[in-house]
Amino acid sequence: MPTLADLLSRISFLSAMPAVVGILLTGIVLVVSREWHLDVLALILQYFCVVLLLSRLTQIEVAAVKGLIGWMICMVFYLTERRAGETEQDSMDKSIEPSAQSRRWMISARASFSLLASLMTTVVAYTAALRIPLPEVPDDISLACYLLAGLGLLMAGMSQSPIRIAMGLLTFLSGFDLFFVVLEPSLAVAGLLGVVSFLVALTASFLRATELDTPAVEAESI
Amino acid sequence: MIPGAFLILVVPLAVAGIGYILGQWRRLTGLLATVTAFMMGLAIATLPLDRPVAFWGGREIAMGEAVDILGRELGFTPSARWSMAFIFFAAAGIFLVAWAVHAHSLLYSIGLGSLSLLCTALLIRPLIYAALLVEIVAILSVFALQKEGQSPSRGAIQFLTFSILALPGLLVTHWLLERYALTPNETSLLSAAAILLALSFALLLGILPFHTWVTGITRDSMPFSSTFVLTIGQSTVWFILFAFLETYPWLTTYLRHNPAVLTLGVTMSAVGGVLAAGQRRLGTLMGYAVLADTGCILVAFGIDASSSLSLMLLALLVRPIGLTLMAAGSAKLTDWGLNDSSDKLKGLGWKHPLSTGVYIVGGMSLAGMPITAGFVWRWALYRSVAVQNVGQAFLLLLSSCGVVAGLLRAATLLLDYSGKSDVPSATITFRVWEWSTTAIVVLATLGCIGVGLWPQRIAPLATQIAASFTLLVK
Numbered sequence: 001m002p003t004l005a006d007l008l009s010r011i012s013f014l015s016a017m018p019a020v021v022g023i024l025l026t027g028i029v030l031v032v033s034r035e036w037h038l039d040v041l042a043l044i045l046q047y048f049c050v051v052l053l054l055s056r057l058t059q060i061e062v063a064a065v066k067g068l069i070g071w072m073i074c075m076v077f078y079l080t081e082r083r084a085g086e087t088e089q090d091s092m093d094k095s096i097e098p099s100a101q102s103r104r105w106m107i108s109a110r111a112s113f114s115l116l117a118s119l120m121t122t123v124v125a126y127t128a129a130l131r132i133p134l135p136e137v138p139d140d141i142s143l144a145c146y147l148l149a150g151l152g153l154l155m156a157g158m159s160q161s162p163i164r165i166a167m168g169l170l171t172f173l174s175g176f177d178l179f180f181v182v183l184e185p186s187l188a189v190a191g192l193l194g195v196v197s198f199l200v201a202l203t204a205s206f207l208r209a210t211e212l213d214t215p216a217v218e219a220e221s222i
Numbered sequence: 223m224i225p226g227a228f229l230i231l232v233v234p235l236a237v238a239g240i241g242y243i244l245g246q247w248r249r250l251t252g253l254l255a256t257v258t259a260f261m262m263g264l265a266i267a268t269l270p271l272d273r274p275v276a277f278w279g280g281r282e283i284a285m286g287e288a289v290d291i292l293g294r295e296l297g298f299t300p301s302a303r304w305s306m307a308f309i310f311f312a313a314a315g316i317f318l319v320a321w322a323v324h325a326h327s328l329l330y331s332i333g334l335g336s337l338s339l340l341c342t343a344l345l346i347r348p349l350i351y352a353a354l355l356v357e358i359v360a361i362l363s364v365f366a367l368q369k370e371g372q373s374p375s376r377g378a379i380q381f382l383t384f385s386i387l388a389l390p391g392l393l394v395t396h397w398l399l400e401r402y403a404l405t406p407n408e409t410s411l412l413s414a415a416a417i418l419l420a421l422s423f424a425l426l427l428g429i430l431p432f433h434t435w436v437t438g439i440t441r442d443s444m445p446f447s448s449t450f451v452l453t454i455g456q457s458t459v460w461f462i463l464f465a466f467l468e469t470y471p472w473l474t475t476y477l478r479h480n481p482a483v484l485t486l487g488v489t490m491s492a493v494g495g496v497l498a499a500g501q502r503r504l505g506t507l508m509g510y511a512v513l514a515d516t517g518c519i520l521v522a523f524g525i526d527a528s529s530s531l532s533l534m535l536l537a538l539l540v541r542p543i544g545l546t547l548m549a550a551g552s553a554k555l556t557d558w559g560l561n562d563s564s565d566k567l568k569g570l571g572w573k574h575p576l577s578t579g580v581y582i583v584g585g586m587s588l589a590g591m592p593i594t595a596g597f598v599w600r601w602a603l604y605r606s607v608a609v610q611n612v613g614q615a616f617l618l619l620l621s622s623c624g625v626v627a628g629l630l631r632a633a634t635l636l637l638d639y640s641g642k643s644d645v646p647s648a649t650i651t652f653r654v655w656e657w658s659t660t661a662i663v664v665l666a667t668l669g670c671i672g673v674g675l676w677p678q679r680i681a682p683l684a685t686q687i688a689a690s691f692t693l694l695v696k
Contacts (some may be wrong), residue, residue, distance in 0.1 A: 037507070043243065052233065153387075156383055162374050162379060165379055169383060169386045173386065176389070176390045176393075179394055180394070183394070183397045184393070189351075189354070189393075192351070192354040192358070192583050195358060198356060200361060203361055206364075207378075207379065208366065208374075208376040210372070210373070211373060211374050214373045
């Protein structure tokens with residue numbers, strides 16, 4: 001049976017620019033999409049790309065543990081949103097059907113704006129990686145860090161839903177983690193950063209559950 | 223022999239767990255949390271550090287003995303001792319008043335757990351771990367801040383976001399300063415560290431322009447939980463900043479007694495005062511009063527005076543008094559008025575003069591008005607600032623007046639005679655203050671006035687705590 005190191009060595013060709021491109025694409029999907037299935041899938045892939053890059057900077061086991069924490073976070077989001085979807089489906093009012101057409105148009109405008117904003121953030125991240133490269137890390141990883149931090153901030157800033165804000169913050173934290181793992185290779189720090197990420201996911205899940213429990217009238221008034 | 227640091231870490235956590243299990247018995251949980259916090263504070267403040275003390279069952283407690291956790295040493299320093307004693311006593315006070323006004327039970331469990339983590343943050347070295355622990359506490363606070371059965375608190379989400387954004391700066395600063403210690407010629411490392419540290423602490427302390435979460439949590443979160451964050455949480459952040467400055471004394475020249483910090487403090491205080499004057503909602507007014515107060519603390523940090531540190535510590539000591547009273551009044555009034563919008567609060571003061579009075583006295587203290595606890599340090603601050611710049615002292619005074627104007631507007635609304643009949647009488651007769659609630663809240667109010675009238679009791683304490691920060695006080 002192949003070990004973790006064997007598996008990673010087989011896909012090591014992905015752990016440079018392809019992983020950075022993967023981070024860019026998943027980041028853009030996270031910013032633009034409002035479909036939670038797609039968001040969770042993008043986050044899973046993003047953590048995979050981050051693990052590939054981490055495997056070049058730290059021990060494979062540490063990278064794998066960070067990836068596992070990330071995928072557990074995705075599981076938390078998946079379960080929360082699935083439960084939320086079921087609850088919302090039950091209480092959905094069929095009378096809002098006629099406005100669906102105009103809503104679709106609004107989403108399209110919002111998606112265009114989000115896409116433009118994420119492309120601009122990508123340009124800023126690329127320029128930052130060229131002009132202010134991060135110390136102690138290769139150039140491509142520096143670019144990945146800037147992309148994750150920029151797109152994560154954009155997502156957190158443009159969202160109102162607790163889960164999407166948490167996804168943005170976690171993307172931001174992934175970018176920082178990728179850089180900081182070189183500066184501070186301590187396992188205790190890596191563990192505490194993992195705890196921080198997991199708690200962010202749990203908090204978002206808690207707030208989403210609260211949102212579902214809120215009576216509709218109260219939610220509208222706020 | 224039980225090391226003191228181990229007790230400080232384990233006892234609040236264990237009681238937090240018990241409190242969570244007993245969650246449905248709010249009164250019992252609140253009482254348990256209050257007694258635990260008070261006893262821990264008492265133990266930290268009174269037990270000797272240099273020798274073990276025999277305790278129950280023949281066991282000995284060695285308060286000063288260090289303990290190893292994850293290969294990191296948790297050792298007592300005099301400054302950490304007083305900081306921890308303060309946060310435990312302040313927490314006991316908040317828990318007691320929250321218990322009296324029936325606050326929700328998550329505050330107690332999350333609060334005790336947070337106290338344990340915050341104390342660990344004050345004891346642990348290197349400071350990189352302290353930053354991570356403070357971050358964990360900030361995230362946990364969101365659970366206590368969220369109101370039951372209401373939409374997700376935007377303030378709590380903003381608080382979470384700003385806390386996460388502060389983390390990278392704190393962690394990278396540590397690395398930059400370690401590198402600077404090895405290569406002292408590279409001064410660019412020091413300036414980068416100073417900028418990052420200033421930005422991170424500005425985010426954590428809600429300093430202008432990162433203040434939105436402060437008013438956010440006071441507006442739409444649980445009043446006592448936001449009080450906990452704005453007193454215990456913020457005080458610990460200040461103590462960790464002091465620890466940074468003591469550990470890396472080179473930073474002191476960049477950050478302390480800096481005219482830019484002084485100007486920012488004055489601006490923040492003025493903005494807080496002006497915005498407070500225009501508020502009609504109790505929670506938002508509380509937030510802007512805190513903003514003005516934090517601005518004044520920043521001024522104390524920036525002024526070039528020997529009493530600078532004592533003033534800051536005095537401010538941190540008296541802040542919980544005013545803020546807890548405001549939270550008590552606000553919690554009760556919004557509970558009766560169902561929310562704190564102006565139409566719901568109209569005339570409520572006639573039916574509930576005690577809640578109204580408590581809110582106003584707490585606000586006066588936060589504004590630094592005479593005969594209240596807040597006046598003790600504000601007056602000394604105005605005098606110190608006036609020596610250097612009369613204009614800035616005048617602006618600080620005006621910011622206090624702004625907060626008082628906001629309080630007068632709130633009082634006018636609450637005592638609006640035309641709205642008196644709108645108050646649903648059934649709700650009021652159902653929820654009357656019990657004698658124990660009245661007694662505790664009246665005692666807290668008298669305590670606030672007592673500290674203002676006899677400051678000589680509390681001021682030497684601040685000086686004593688300031689002396690424990692040996693490098694900073696110089």
